[in-house]
Amino acid sequence: MIIPDNETAIDMIYSEAVSATVAKVIRDSGNEPLTVGVHGDWGAGKSSVLLMLEDAFSEDDRTSVVRFNGWLFQGLEDAKTVIIETIVEQLLRDRAFTTKLKDASKKLLKRVDLMKVASKAGGLALTGLTGIPSPDMLGGLMEQGKKLLAGGEELTVGDMTGYVKNVTDCLNDPEAETLPAHIHAFRVEFEELLAAADIDRLVVVVDDLDRCLPATAIETLEAIRLFLFVPGAAFVIAADEGMIEYAVRSHFPDLPLSSGPSTYARNYLEKLIQVPFRLPPLGYVETKVYLTLLVAGSSLDTGSAPFDTLLNLGREALRRPWDGNGLSRGVIEERLGAVSAELENALILADQLALPLAEGAQGNPRQIKRFLNTLNLRLAIADARGIGDDVNPAVLAKLMLAERFKADFFERLEVEAAVSGSSITVATLEEALRKDDEEPEKSKKPATAKGRGQTERLPEDDLLASEWVRRWALVAPALADEDLRPYLFVSRDRKALFTAGTNLALKEDWIEKLCGSTLGARAAAVEIAKLTPGEIEQIFDVVAARIRAATDLKKRPGGIEGLAELCKISANLQTPTVRLLADLPSGQLGPWAATGWDKIFTGAEAKRELAKLKEGWAKLDENKPLQLAAGGGRSGRGKGTG
Template identity: 50%
Template sequence: MIVADNETAVDLLYYEAIARTVVRLVGEKSHEPLSVGIHGDWGAGKSSILMMVEETFSNNERVLCVRFNGWLFQGFEDAKTVLIETIVEELRRKRPTSQKVAEQARKVLRRVDWMKLARKAGAYGLTLATGIPHPETIKELGTVARSLIGKDPKEISPSTVTALIEGSDEFLREVAVDNAPEQMHAFREEFAELLENAEIDRLIVLVDDLDRCLPNTAIETLEAIRLFLFVPRAAFVIAADEGMIEYAVRQHFPDLPVATGPATYARNYLEKLIQVPFRLPSLGYAETRIYVTLLLVLNTCGEKNDDFQKLMTLAREVLRRPWKGPGLDRRTVEEALGGVPTEIERAMELAGRIAPILADGARGNPRQIKRFINTMMLRLAIAEERGFRDELNISVLAKIMLAERFAPELYDVMARGSANTGASEELAALEAVVAASFAELEMKSADDKKKTPPTEISLPDWPNLEWAKQWAAIDPPLAENDLRPYVFVTRDRRNVFGAVTSLGELDELVAKLQGSPLQVKQAAAEIARLQSIEAEQVFDALRAKVRDTVDLTQEPLGVKGLAEMARQHPFLQRPLLSLVQDLPVSKLGPWIVSGWASVFSEADVASDFATTLKGWADQDDNKQLKAAAAAAMKLSSKRKRH
């Protein structure tokens, strides 16, 4: 029914080429320390590439691949020691019968124990010197006391803890026997000897989800690679979003200057650690069209299907040089498969229709595209279980979902307009304008000398009109369809795409942006760090809350937050203006006219807002708004003159 949204060895994007390049690089420099970065946004396919690299070496007894996910161990222990212990345990599993490996592994793990002790020594030392115990120190002392004395926590007396603290002098002396540089040097030598004893020609550590970790965990893992494990025969392939790692560096080293020379310190740190970076590009139109086709066919036919396997082979050939054409064409598929099965033909047709907008709206992110397709298939399955699947056309559903995902204000207008009869008069008028425009273009192309005047049809008051025109031009037309079943199955849109329900860690930011102007201002730096997809999610959540506000005479909670979002992420200015324009004029208070000058910095958006402001000043349904808009226009005119 759906395609699992996780790392996969079913390579629909021909990322195997990148994986093979990584494998080749690791093989060519097999005796040198090596670090490789696989960079890209969340959902770009980094984890899948790591899986392909791991599978390539799975049958090579002289190569050990260790998969490490720092996110899974976050909050449990020092990330450095967890990473090292994971590698040592994998080496022991690789050579379970080797006594030399077992003995050398014990030596290395003793060094790891020293690292743990050294990390705690500072806290214990502070406690003994000042008499002021750190909370973590109290917790650790309690744990040690219970393990040493074997008593219930209620039975531990102050005298027991005092005795334990006095005994910690010996512990501190043990930690201080060797200084840190000597310990690090010894560790590196013993670790290299462990690889030698295990007869491992290449240790490959695949580090995943580092960009999902908290800054401290991410930096500790990177420091473990740099300080402890960067030894001969060891290679690290690190999958992470560069922007998130740079953010972690800035948070962990807050006192560093912003930049040195042409690059930031955070960028320099990352580039020093990562010797060879691979950056996954966003999918273009041709790749998106192929990807959507493969997802649809995979969903319908399954991975083992012969036609799907042949289509995959053909798609890979096309993806070798995606710039040469729009993707899979019918004639090529027909020659390769000896015909075009119905499932594949339908998939290709639908992909050709939605790929242009989907590629742009999802910003070429494979996870967002896959999520779109999975959501569509899930809704069709629900309709089937309810008994009205036959009333849904998949092409119509896909087109409506494009609007709900990438222009929700447009979707809302269409859904409201079709609530009673299933037909939207505004949608019919929009499609008529687009159809007329195409007819004029065809007439002009047939006879360039003939001048045809523009069609005189009144455009409906659609939000985001230029996007709406592009969307309306996609086949099939919607005006003749009963849209009510489609609105019904898409009524969960806010839940599916995460606009109103839980956004995880972003929920806290949404709450701040509904607070006071000071809270919103304090969150500006946090907003600026958001990736574009995260920014859209936060924006959608705030916009939904503003739309649901009943009393618009006073500024709703979240408006200041929306303004700051658009100020920090200019691509949100147009959706914000659409929201402002879509609010009912008769219910608006004077607050709506002010505060936008610094928000709408894009020239075309500022111009459209000025037109909206003039419309408010010219209307007679809302006297207070009329007066406030007129005053705002007068003030703006004075500023321009000065």
């Protein structure tokens, strides 16, 4: 089941604590004008906080809440006038429609209409010094007239009347004022509107401002401060601070970079927003509870008593996340009785995914939802293709973690498992970590920057030495004995792993021969030469991955002879082979690495890169055998490739 990515009043991450605090700040501020910022990355839950804030005032007859989404009007209307009209229309809907309120709204909307005409004319219609229409405005009105007359369409009486009225109103308006007087009058009329609505507080929640273009975002913020910042009005603005700062820099490109300890963009934002709240990322326990509730909510009715009980248990755990590990099976059984299969699945998945997602998704609720939705979609694809029984959700989820957060590591697994279904890298890694756990503590090496308890069984490989990869390998279930091909098949979003006519069993046999004796490698190469270049490259990638995973590089690893044969078949593989040699840890390499390749590499680029590589090895004082082989006269006398 796909989890909707919409704002929600069902609080699974305890955002209500933030919304309740914002509501308290608004109530405690009395009649003072107020701007509150709810900040957080995209997907952090800002819109849900605003929805919960609306609910917090839903029973308060003396407070009117207006929601404004500037993104909906992007490019359609002037942001200043739209937010004002939205407020007026909402007040007219929410409050008793009295003559006093109607008159106040008409008076204010008339001033809004003047702003619209001025905006279309190229600027505000009143200059600060004279109070008369500016040349820009008159020119704009003339342009409007020219376009109207040249439009090629039949003009109506309404078209001409509307245009003439706009011009007449601007030239002859008896209320024409200087710009400061205009802004002051607008604020006075806005206060009169709030008084006519008979409310103590107007709360305007502004959402998705960080999705707007810079000009729209700045117009909205300036409308709030210039025209609407009056007693009785509170504005709650949900936006990513970084995006608003970007909007300020884009809208005012000539601003200096900084002023004192803060940038001008930051100072601008802090001037507009008096009280900032920032939504923190979810930690491990919070992610675990959130995952449990999301998965359980996709199978349980979110309005049912069991889900409400589970939700309350989750919120209890979130009050003091440092005291526990999330939702406990024991507590769930105590409150709900036997744990259902759906809930058991949710708990298992949360145990498995909480730590990697808390770190990889940086505690972002939207990214967590997207991960679960992708998982559910791939499981649905497996069912639709009739291979649902071959796909274990826990295995798929673990592979997706690597795909999402460690792409280079996943690509290696993908190449290795595409033919045989198993990954030698995973098998090596899991075996090494298992033996680490079995060793007595005293026999382990001291902790290093590459991870605690790392032993020499793991090769010095940047990927395998990664702390993230080692933690990933410890996530249940183990994958060494799993056939990973069904999982790769349903995960092939961007490339095809299995081409038409591919004989996987035959390819697996050839790969084993390439990684065996010299005679076996040569025999396999005769058959492989009949394949397409793409298929040959796929086999090359699998053999290369096995070499990278070798634990003893002092002696020639299995597969080197095979690579040499593949380079004879396809010259395009010669340069990748040199680069593979360059990627291996030079301190662990035996003399074989530097010998025999001159007879195999025929391409100019491969020869050039090999010469440069051997030049570097020849200076390698910490590996004398390799240094001697690379710089001495024995580099061409080896057996086979060495």
